[in-house]
Every structure is written in structure tokens, then in C-alpha cells.
Amino acid sequence: MTAEDKDLVEILEDLNPIDVAKYMNYVSAPQAGAITTFSGTTRDTFEGKTVLELRYEAYVPMAIRCLKSLCSSARASWNLHSIAVAHRLGTVPVGEISVFVAVSAVHRADALEACRFLIDELKAAVPIWKKEVYTNGEVWKENSEFLERRPELGKNGDFSGEVTAKKEHNRKHCCGAKVQMKDEDKCED
Amino acid sequence: MEGHAKKQDESLVKLKVLFFARARDITGLSEFPLEISLGSTTNDCLKKLLIKFPGLEEIRECIALALNEEYATDSSIVKDRDELAIIPPISGG
Numbered sequence: 001m002t003a004e005d006k007d008l009v010e011i012l013e014d015l016n017p018i019d020v021a022k023y024m025n026y027v028s029a030p031q032a033g034a035i036t037t038f039s040g041t042t043r044d045t046f047e048g049k050t051v052l053e054l055r056y057e058a059y060v061p062m063a064i065r066c067l068k069s070l071c072s073s074a075r076a077s078w079n080l081h082s083i084a085v086a087h088r089l090g091t092v093p094v095g096e097i098s099v100f101v102a103v104s105a106v107h108r109a110d111a112l113e114a115c116r117f118l119i120d121e122l123k124a125a126v127p128i129w130k131k132e133v134y135t136n137g138e139v140w141k142e143n144s145e146f147l148e149r150r151p152e153l154g155k156n157g158d159f160s161g162e163v164t165a166k167k168e169h170n171r172k173h174c175c176g177a178k179v180q181m182k183d184e185d186k187c188e189d
Numbered sequence: 190m191e192g193h194a195k196k197q198d199e200s201l202v203k204l205k206v207l208f209f210a211r212a213r214d215i216t217g218l219s220e221f222p223l224e225i226s227l228g229s230t231t232n233d234c235l236k237k238l239l240i241k242f243p244g245l246e247e248i249r250e251c252i253a254l255a256l257n258e259e260y261a262t263d264s265s266i267v268k269d270r271d272e273l274a275i276i277p278p279i280s281g282g
Contacts, residue, residue: 040282058281059209059274062258087281099282119282127255127274128281129210140211142251142278153253154260 006082007071011060014090018097023084032081032104036115040099042092049134056089056098059127063087066126074103074117078110085118087128098130124149200227204267206238207274212252215244225267231256232263234273251278 008026012018020039027035042054071083081104092098101118105111122128124145131140206221213219221241225234231254239245254261255274267273 056281057210059207059255059258059276062255062274063281065258123279123282125260125279126281127209127276127279129277130280130282131210140214140277141280143280143282146253146279147251150251150253154255154262154265 003075007068007075008082008084008086009064009067009071010084010086011058011063012086012088016088018086018088018100020097020100023086023100023102026084027082027102027104029081029104031106032111033106034108034111035102035104036108036111037103038099038101038115038119039097040119041097042094044094046132046134049136051094052133052135053094054092054098055131055133056087056092057129058087058089060089062127067122070118070121070126073121074114077117078105078114079107080105080110080114083114083118085122087122087126089128120145125153201225202227202229202267202269202271204234204270205272206234207272209274209277210280211248211277212245212275215248216242223273229267230263231261231265231267231273234267235263235275238275245275248277252276 008023018039020037024035024037042051044051067085071085074080074083083104084100084102086100088096088098099119099122101115101122103111103115103118105114123143129140131138201224204223204225206223208216208219208221221238223234223237225237235249235254239249253276254263254265255276256265256267257272258274260276
């Protein structure tokens with residue numbers, strides 16, 4: 001069984017609720033000392049307007065491809081046991097889970113960071129859309145993460161979550177190092 | 190007749206364009222067959238689509254393009270039977 005075989009990616013069609021227990025079971029393993037999960041749930045209000053329901057749609061084959069690529073990127077950056085990502089499509093009533101991420105790892109730091117990475121990247125680049133339906137109208141939502149990422153999309157020839165994951169890491173190290181160097185410079189001055 | 194059709198095809202590529210979410214609402218279509226000259230880029234396709242569907246102008250600055258299920262740059266060359274998707278701002282999660 002290769003590492004990728006331990007990743008479960010599911011786009012659930014209309015009216016299929018997210019079975020949290022199923023994904024928790026999927027990632028659990030005797031050697032994993034940590035399981036982290038993220039549940040995205042649908043909110044009942046937006047800017048004071050009452051949300052009746054949310055309708056999701058996706059470019060399904062590309063969304064699955066992107067999510068699998070993100071799983072590989074996460075594996076390249078952290079030491080993980082297994083990953084499960086599920087997203088609902090169609091109408092999701094208020095208060096229900098629309099997206100779920102579960103990650104298991106030997107140690108919690110890897111599981112926590114990878115879980116955060118997966119949901120952040122999903123919001124930035126996986127082609128899934130949501131329409132909010134209010135009592136007096138409806139609107140297609142836009143993730144700010146996508147608008148920030150947009151200029152970079154496609155630049156690497158394909159969906160390159162791996163590069164992004166590494167870049168995040170570099171950025172972290174990079175910033176840390178720079179701050180330190182500045183301090184040193186100041187000391188020398 | 191068939192020979193004539195073949196001759197025309199050599200200078201043209203045929204793509205399947207996909208519209209999602211707001212782009213579909215604007216065009217009223219989820220799919221559109223696009224013919225464009227050989228050697229065209231994704232941006233050339235977008236320009237042609239903007240002529241056909243002027244309403245797309247309103248989201249032009251915030252869309253991404255995907256070619257065969259992968260994000261593409263404006264300068265990617267399209268091939269016959271490619272699938273070009275117009276990706277309006279996503280909102281998964």
C-alpha cells in the first residue's frame with residue numbers, strides 16, 4: 001500500500017450528509033498518536049441577512065484531482081499516516097457540515113499543521129462554489145484566499161499544491177531568519 | 190463534402206468550454222463548443238468568448254482558467270478536443 005492509497009478524497013452528491021465517524025475510522029491507526037479534524041459548517045447569517053440554505057457545486061473531476069494533489073503536498077511537507085477529505089455538493093441546510101478534513105500522524109504537530117494546510121488550500125484553489133440563498137435573494141460567495149492566489153494559479157504548469165506547501169515552509173523560515181538578521185544588524189550598529 | 194470538412198479542420202481546433210457558477214448564470218450555458226485557429230492560447234479563447242458572451246466582462250478580472258482539469262496561464266496553447274473551464278471565484282469550504 002503506497003502513501004497515496006491512504007488518502008481518501010470524496011465529493012458527495014446531493015443530500016448525502018458527511019459521515020464524520022467514517023472518516024475518523026478511516027484515518028485512525030494504532031501507530032498514529034494524533035488525529036486532527038476540521039469541520040466546516042454552514043452559518044445561518046451573513047452580514048445580518050438570514051441564510052436559508054447553501055447550494056454547492058463543483059468541477060468534480062478537477063476538484064478531486066486538486067484534492068489528491070493537496071494530499072500529496074501535505075505528505076511531502078509533514079510526516080502523516082493518512083488523510084481523508086470530504087466535501088458536500090448540492091443543498092446543505094444551515095448548521096450542517098459542508099466540508100470535513102481528518103489527518104492522522106504519529107505526532108500531533110504534523111497532524112495539526114497538515115489539517116490547517118489542507119483546509120486553507122481547499123479554500124484557495126479547489127474548484128467548488130457556494131451560493132447563499134437569503135429570504136430576499138441569493139449570491140455566489142467568493143473566497144478571499146482564491147482572489148489572493150489567483151495570479152499564481154497555473155504558473156507552474158499545473159495545480160501545484162506541492163510548491164505552495166514548500167513555499168509556506170520557506171516563507172516561515174525566511175521570515176524568521178530575516179527578523180533575526182535585522183536584530184543582529186541592529187546590535188552591530 | 191467530407192474532404193472539404195477535413196481541409197477546414199486542419200486550421201481550426203475544437204474545444205469544449207465549461208462554465209461554472211456565476212459564469213454559467215451569465216452565459217446561460219454550462220457547456221459551449223468553441224472553434225479557434227490552430228496555435229491559439231487560452232487567452233485567445235477567452236477573448237473570443239467575451240465577444241460571444243459580453244456579460245463575462247464583469248467577471249473577467251477575477252476568473253481563472255483551467256485547461257484539461259488543471260489551472261493554466263493565459264499563454265497556454267490549446268489543442269484539439271481540449272477542455273477549457275472558466276473558473277469564477279471559488280467558494281468551497
